[in-house]
Amino acid sequence: MITAMHPIGQGASLMLAVMLAGCSAPEDKAAGARTDQAMAPAAPESPAAPPAPAPGATNFTDNAEEGEAKREFSYSWPAKVSAVPALAKRLTAERDKLLAEQKAEWQESLREFGDSDCIACVNRDLQKSWDVVADLPRFLSLSWNLYAYTGGAHGNSGSGGLVWDRDANAGLAPKDLFASEAALQDALYTRWCKALQRDRVTRLGMEPADGATFPCPKIAELTVLLGSSSKTHFDRVGLIADPYVAGSYAEGSYELTFPVTAEVLAAVRPEYKAAFALGK
Numbered sequence: 512m513i514t515a516m517h518p519i520g521q522g523a524s525l526m527l528a529v530m531l532a533g534c535s536a537p538e539d540k541a542a543g544a545r546t547d548q549a550m551a552p553a554a555p556e557s558p559a560a561p562p563a564p565a566p567g568a569t570n571f572t573d574n575a576e577e578g579e580a581k582r583e584f585s586y587s588w589p590a591k592v593s594a595v596p597a598l599a600k601r602l603t604a605e606r607d608k609l610l611a612e613q614k615a616e617w618q619e620s621l622r623e624f625g626d627s628d629c630i631a632c633v634n635r636d637l638q639k640s641w642d643v644v645a646d647l648p649r650f651l652s653l654s655w656n657l658y659a660y661t662g663g664a665h666g667n668s669g670s671g672g673l674v675w676d677r678d679a680n681a682g683l684a685p686k687d688l689f690a691s692e693a694a695l696q697d698a699l700y701t702r703w704c705k706a707l708q709r710d711r712v713t714r715l716g717m718e719p720a721d722g723a724t725f726p727c728p729k730i731a732e733l734t735v736l737l738g739s740s741s742k743t744h745f746d747r748v749g750l751i752a753d754p755y756v757a758g759s760y761a762e763g764s765y766e767l768t769f770p771v772t773a774e775v776l777a778a779v780r781p782e783y784k785a786a787f788a789l790g791k
Contacts, residue, residue: 566593573610575617580625580633582617584610588641591651598651598675601682602641613637616661629662636660644672644749645739650786651675652685652737652745670734670751670764685735688786694778696730699769703730703750706767707757714762728756738768744788746771 569592573584586606593599617635624632638658645652653673660666672685689695704727711719719725733756736749752758752765769775770790779787 566590566599569593569599571606577621577625577633579630580617580621581635582613583636583638584613585638585640586610587639589643591643591646592641592653595651595675595677597680598682606639609637609639620662632662634660634662636666644736645742645745647739647743647745647786649677650737650745651677652739654734654736654749665760667754668764669753672734672736674737685737688737688780688783689778690780691778692731695735695775698772698774698778699730699748699750700727702769703727703733703767706769707752707765710765710767711758711762714758719758725758728752732756740790741788745786746788746790748775 568588568590570587571585575582586602586609588599588602592602613635617633620633620635636659639655641653641655643651644654651674653675655671655673657669657671658666659668674683674685674688675681676683686692686695707727708719730750732752734749734751734753736751737745738747738749739745740747747768747770749766749768754760754762754764757765771787772789776784776787776789
């Protein structure tokens with residue numbers, strides 16, 4: 512009997528081993544899962560999103576033709592303006608306003624002169640460009656140049672400036688950083704007039720014939736720009752006389768730059784004095 516039961520005992524032992532293997536403790540399964548995970552290759556990391564591109568310069572154009580009648584419009588500013596959202600919004604609004612005005616005026620000229628032989632009467636051109644004069648930690652000093660043709664023998668040009676205050680998120684006319692135009696006049700007028708006279712003689716090749724026609728213009732008649740050689744403080748003042756301001760149209764504009772002196776510093780409004788330094 513013992514011999515007959517021996518094979519049955521071996522089968523029972525085998526089944527018991529299989530059952531025990533299928534009934535492993537939870538902690539044993541967890542350990543096995545951890546081992547499997549450790550042996551599995553790591554999932555590749557998702558690539559980081561590329562940084563947003565820096566705002567670039569804006570060069571906007573809008574041109575049109577109707578037969579020989581042409582309308583041209585361009586408006587541009589540098590990348591440093593695009594980097595200041597409120598400033599870019601301000602210039603965009605001005606651009607759109609100038610374009611709308613030009614379009615309306617051009618259409619009016621077509622209605623009035625479209626059937627005439629006066630081609631100049633129906634041609635229009637407006638170009639305005641902004642440039643950086645100085646970029647300081649708080650202030651961004653800008654200049655602009657404008658050319659406009661609305662018919663006639665030639666177009667007209669002009670200039671101006673703007674100082675963007677990053678702390679206030681607002682723009683200022685360069686003259687607004689000074690106590691008054693009279694104070695700036697006292698600080699710069701003598702030097703300006705002497706330098707202008709020398710420049711006119713050089714440009715004309717002789718003494719100007721009629722000083723009464725184009726006397727030395729006052730500071731209030733000029734474009735004032737604030738520059739910097741140090742990139743930390745305003746230490747230079749630029750003065751521009753547009754055509755017809757200091758001389759004839761043929762002479763063009765006169766642009767002269769002067770270092771900031773103690774007299775100029777004295778004319779600066781107290782709240783802006785920290786942004787200025789003596790020039791060389």
